[in-house]
Amino acid sequence: MLAVDSPEFRExxxxxxxxxxxxxxxxxxxxxxxxxxxxxHDLLERGEAHLVHDxxxxxxxxxxxxxxxxxxxxxxxxxxxxxxxxxxDIRLDTFDERVEAVEKRSKAxxxxxxxxxxxxxxxxxxxxxxxxxxxxLNDMAMTLLASLLGRxxxxxxxxQRARSCVxxxxxxxxxxxxxxGDDAAAVISAKGTTxxxxxxYLDVQATTQVDPRVLDAMMPFLTEQFGNPHSxxxxxxxxSEAAVERARSQVASLVDANxxxxxxxxxxxxxxxxxxxxxxxxxxxxxxxxxTTQTDHKCVLDSCRQLEQDGFDVTYLPVKANGLIDxxxxxxxxxxxxxxxxxxxxxxxxxxxxxLKAIGELCRSKKVFFHTDAAQAxxxxxxxVDDMKIDLMSISGHKVYGPKGVGAIYVRRRPRVRVEALIxxxxxERGLRSGTLPTPLCVGLGVACEVAGEEMHRDxxxxxxxxxxxxxxxxxxxxxxxINGDEIERYPGNMNMSFACVEGESLLMGLxxxxxxxxxxxxxxxxxxxxxxxxxxxxEELAHTSLRFGIGRFTTEAEVDATIDMTVDVVNxxxxxxxxxxxxxxxxxxxxxxxxxxx
Numbered sequence: 282m283l284a285v286d287s288p289e290f291r292e293x294x295x296x297x298x299x300x301x302x303x304x305x306x307x308x309x310x311x312x313x314x315x316x317x318x319x320x321x322h323d324l325l326e327r328g329e330a331h332l333v334h335d336x337x338x339x340x341x342x343x344x345x346x347x348x349x350x351x352x353x354x355x356x357x358x359x360x361x362x363x364x365x366x367x368x369x370d371i372r373l374d375t376f377d378e379r380v381e382a383v384e385k386r387s388k389a390x391x392x393x394x395x396x397x398x399x400x401x402x403x404x405x406x407x408x409x410x411x412x413x414x415x416x417x418l419n420d421m422a423m424t425l426l427a428s429l430l431g432r433x434x435x436x437x438x439x440x441q442r443a444r445s446c447v448x449x450x451x452x453x454x455x456x457x458x459x460x461x462g463d464d465a466a467a468v469i470s471a472k473g474t475t476x477x478x479x480x481x482y483l484d485v486q487a488t489t490q491v492d493p494r495v496l497d498a499m500m501p502f503l504t505e506q507f508g509n510p511h512s513x514x515x516x517x518x519x520x521s522e523a524a525v526e527r528a529r530s531q532v533a534s535l536v537d538a539n540x541x542x543x544x545x546x547x548x549x550x551x552x553x554x555x556x557x558x559x560x561x562x563x564x565x566x567x568x569x570x571x572x573t574t575q576t577d578h579k580c581v582l583d584s585c586r587q588l589e590q591d592g593f594d595v596t597y598l599p600v601k602a603n604g605l606i607d608x609x610x611x612x613x614x615x616x617x618x619x620x621x622x623x624x625x626x627x628x629x630x631x632x633x634x635x636x637l638k639a640i641g642e643l644c645r646s647k648k649v650f651f652h653t654d655a656a657q658a659x660x661x662x663x664x665x666v667d668d669m670k671i672d673l674m675s676i677s678g679h680k681v682y683g684p685k686g687v688g689a690i691y692v693r694r695r696p697r698v699r700v701e702a703l704i705x706x707x708x709x710e711r712g713l714r715s716g717t718l719p720t721p722l723c724v725g726l727g728v729a730c731e732v733a734g735e736e737m738h739r740d741x742x743x744x745x746x747x748x749x750x751x752x753x754x755x756x757x758x759x760x761x762x763x764i765n766g767d768e769i770e771r772y773p774g775n776m777n778m779s780f781a782c783v784e785g786e787s788l789l790m791g792l793x794x795x796x797x798x799x800x801x802x803x804x805x806x807x808x809x810x811x812x813x814x815x816x817x818x819x820x821e822e823l824a825h826t827s828l829r830f831g832i833g834r835f836t837t838e839a840e841v842d843a844t845i846d847m848t849v850d851v852v853n854x855x856x857x858x859x860x861x862x863x864x865x866x867x868x869x870x871x872x873x874x875x876x877x878x879x880x
Contacts, residue, residue, distance in 0.1 A: 528727025552675035631766030632775025641670030660733025683729030
C-alpha cells in the first residue's frame with residue numbers, strides 16, 4: 282500500500298487532478314479505477330476518513346463540470362436547430378403568400394375567360410343576324426332575276442341571260458348546302474383532314490403546306506440561332522453562314538448542280554425576272570432577241586414585254602393543242618442574235634411537261650442560253666441540269682413544301698452564263714443578288730429539297746394513284762368533261778378539267794367545301810378566259826368552264842372521294858339550271874345558234 286504522506290501518493294493526487302481538468306482522459310480514468318480502491322482502504326485503516334470524503338467531493342465536482350460543459354454544448358446545438366426551424370417557418374409563410382397570389386390570378390383569369398366567352402356568344406348572335414340579312418337580300422335578288430328573265434322576248438335570249446346569271450343563282454344554292462355535300466365534308470372532318478370547318482385543300486399548284494420536317498429545321502434559326510449569315514466576326518454569324526451553305530448544297534444536290542451555281546432569291550418570280558432580264562441586258566450589245574412560249578408564267582411574259590419596251594425583239598412561240606411546243610418551230614425561231622430561250626418546265630395551269638432535254642440540246646447546238654421556270658417541277662420530276670443542258674433555272678420554295686418568301690436561281694458556271702444584277706447593294710450572293718439572306722427560309726428551302734429528293738418516287742406514285750382515281754371518278758359519272766393538256770406528258774398532280782355548260786366561277790362557288798382554282802382568270806372585274814387554255818385552242822366558252830384540281834404529298838383518298846362526290850353533285854345542279862345543257866342533251870349544236878343581242 283501507498284503511504285498517505287508519501288511522494289508517490291502526492292504525485293498520484295496531482296495526476297488525478299490534471300486528468301479531470303483535461304476532460305477525464307480515458308487513460309487516466311483506467312488508472313484511477315485501478316488505484317483508488319487501495320487509497321481508500323489505506324486512508325480508512327489510518328482513521329483519516331475525512332481525506333476520503335474530500336477526494337470523493339473533488340471527483341464529483343470535476344464530473345459535474347464536465348457534464349455542465351457538455352450540457353452547454355448541447356444547448357448551443359439546440360439553439361442552432363431552433364434558428365433553422367425559425368428560418369424554415371419564414372420561408373413557408375412566404376410560399377403560402379405566393380400560393381395565395383397565384384390563386385388570385387387564376388380566379389381573375391377565369392373571370393376574364395367567362396367575359397371572353399360571353400363576347401364570343403354575342404358575336405355569334407350578330408353573325409347569325411347578318412347571315413339572315415344576306416339571305417333576305419339574296420331572295421330579293423332572285424325575285425328580281427326571275428322577273429327579268431320572264432320578260433325576255435326569245436327563248437335563246439333568256440338562255441343566254443340565264444347562263445350569264447348562273448353565279449347569282451348559285452349563291453342561293455350555296456347558302457343552303459346539299460345534304461350530300463355536308464355529309465361528305467363531315468366524313469372528311471371526322472378523319473381529321475379538315476380543321477374547324479375549313480375546306481379540303483386541292484390547290485397545291487398555288488402553294489403547298491410546309492412539311493413538318495422543314496418547320497422543325499427552321500425553328501432554331503427563328504429563335505436562338507438568329508445571326509446574320511454575312512457577319513464574319515462572331516459565332517452567331519458563322520453558324521448562320523454554315524446553315525445557309527448547307528442549304529445551298531441541298532438545293533444543288535436535288536438538280537445535280539454545283540453549290541456555287543445556286544443563288545438564293547425571294548422566289549421564282551424574282552428568279553425569272555433575273556434570268557430573262559439579266560441575261561438579255563448583259564448581252565444586249567450583240568444579241569437583242571429572246572424566245573418564250575405563249576403559255577409561260579405571267580412573270581416571264583411580262584419580263585419579255587418589258588424587254589420589248591427596251592428595244593429587244595421577243596418571239597412568243599405558240600404551242601400545240603396538247604400544250605407541248607413544236608421543236609421544229611423553236612429551231613426556226615432561233616436567230617443569230619438570239620440571247621435566250623425561256624420555256625416553263627411544268628405548266629402551272631395544265632401540268633404539261635415540256636421536253637427539257639431536247640430543248641436544251643437544241644439551244645446548246647445553236648449557242649443560245651436555255652432558261653426554264655421549274656417552280657412547278659422541282660421535287661416532282663427528276664431534273665439533271667447537266668444532262669438536260671439547262672443554263673438557268675428558277676426554283677420556288679413554297680411549291681415544294683417549303684416556306685414562302687424564298688427561292689433560288691441556278692446559273693451555269695461552265696460554259697459560263699453572265700447575268701446583270703437586278704438588285705444592287707452589299708454584294709451578297711457573289712454580287713448577283715444583294716441583300717441579307719433570310720437564314721430560316723434558306724434552311725427551309727434546303728430541307729424541303731432534301732426531303733423531295735428522298736421521297737420523289739414515293740410522292741409521284743401516291744399522286745399518280747389519286748389523280749387517276751379523281752379522273753375516273755368524275756369521268757365515269759359526268760358527260761361533257763374535257764381534260765386540258767397532254768394526258769401523258771404531264772405531272773399527274775395537276776388535273777385541269779373543263780365542264781361543258783358550267784361556269785368555272787360558278788362551280789368554284791358551289792364547291793365551297795373544296796379549295797381549288799378555276800383555270801380561267803375570271804374575277805369580279807374580268808371575264809377573260811385563261812390565256813393558257815386559249816393558247817391551246819380551247820374554245821372560249823369551254824375555257825370559261827375549267828377547274829384545276831391539285832393533288833399533293835398530303836392529299837388523302839378520302840379527300841379525293843369527297844371531291845368527286847361534291848363536284849358531280851354541283852355540276853349536275855348547275856346543269857339543271859342551264860338551258861344550254863338542255864339544248865345539248867337534245868342534240869343541238871350550240872355553235873350553230875345565232876344569239877340575239879339585247880337592245
